[in-house]
Amino acid sequence: MPRVALLLLAGLLAPVPHARAADGMDMALVLVDDVSGSINDDEFNLQKQGYYAAFTDPKVLAAIHGGPAGQIEIAYVEFAADTQVKTVLGWAVIRDDASARAFAEAMRSAPRSFRGRTAIGAGIDEGVRLLSDLVAPADRRVIDVCGDGNNNSGRPVTDARDDAMKLGIVINGLALANESNVPWLQAHTHPPGGLGNYYRENVTGGEGSFVIEIHSYESFAEAITRKLIEEIAAINHSGGARRS
Secondary structure (H helix, E strand, C coil), X not given: CCHHHHHHHHXXXXXXXXXXXXXXXXXXXXXXXXXXXXXXXXXXXXXXXXXXXXHCCHHHHHHHHCCCCCCEEEEEEEECCCCCEEEEEEEEEECCHHHHHHHHHHHHHCCCCCCCCCCHHHHHHHHHHHHCCCCCCXXXXXXXXXXXXXXXXXXXXXXXHHHHHHCCCEEEEEEECCCCCCHHHHHHHXXXXXXXXXXXXXXXXXXXXXXXXXXXXXXXXHHHHHHHHHHHHHHHCCCCCCCC
């Protein structure tokens, strides 16, 4: 690859400049995405485009500005099997259009990390690890798990969820519809009661936690935007957990 192209790529993937350590954050958010074999490349690319659209949506930036500190810190993790977990983008601070767009572009440009089985628990554990080493203190710590199937690798996902909840971490979920007619996938992508219910019972938890079910990849951007706004809005609310 030519040197100029390499420099451009490095610039895209460089972390967004950190806030000063004394700055507070309204939320620390880890996006934890399933890149297992049941998600094909077209679906993976649609997810990336959806994230880009969400983080460059003025409504999301307005929600961030509406918080007491007006800024959040965010990281992005991909996982497949329990030995296939990677922090693709470390902590970045989003406080304005430029920082939001830089993170969105870096996320969209990053190549896919893995294919394999589905270790949701390992993805959550990586999120917990990241949340133990923040750029700056955050009022709310959240892990978003996005996937299209149940846990079939590594330790029980309920153990990972429970350990995260003991630390006061909230876990939200995006349950992706997978309409593949491959027989061996059906038990994985369509567990008893449906994937959304599986996520509610096994993956998500904590104050204000919720699950959004996505029934087509074309609606992914809209769902991500709605989810981010709900999470940011939760900064200013208290009370019991809300599950949808």
